[in-house]
Amino acid sequence: MQNFTNEPIDIAALPRYEAVNLNKLHSKYWKVILINILLVYTTITFSAVFGVIFIEELLDMALILGGLIVLLLFFTLFFAKISFNKRGFAFREHDVIFRNGIISTNTMVIPYNRVQHVAVHEGFISRFFGLAKVEIFTAGGNSSDIEIPGIAIEQAKNIKQLLMGKIQKQL
Structure with missing residues (x-):
């Protein structure tokens, strides 16, 4: 019979995920973001213009509405x-790390033994720039746990192969 032990763990000796140098998203992904923003604000601007043209009461507010759109765009x-700039990712020996956030920073660390499925998606605009998004799924959800956008397509496919290999080793 084995003796049961439950010794405390020295928290200071645990590896620090903060010390990992994270990979930045591909620089071309900034162009994808800008094009998406441009498309959204073009739609908003055309809607506002048509609203001002067809609803006479809005004509007096056209400058204010235009100023609000420009301020919101800024x-x-x-x-x-x-x-x-704050997004980053890393693939380590036993896990994947993804960091994002604007005001507060969120860092997700998912061990490979929790990964159940990996998908690579190429959106229309991203594909034009040779980029893709890697989605990593764990058990218990309909949506992905981590979505890493702005990765070169070949690198995304390599990441998928790496993760699929890790999944196969678990079986």
């Missing part, structure tokens, strides 16, 4: 750039 670009 804040969107500002926060999008901060978000782009």
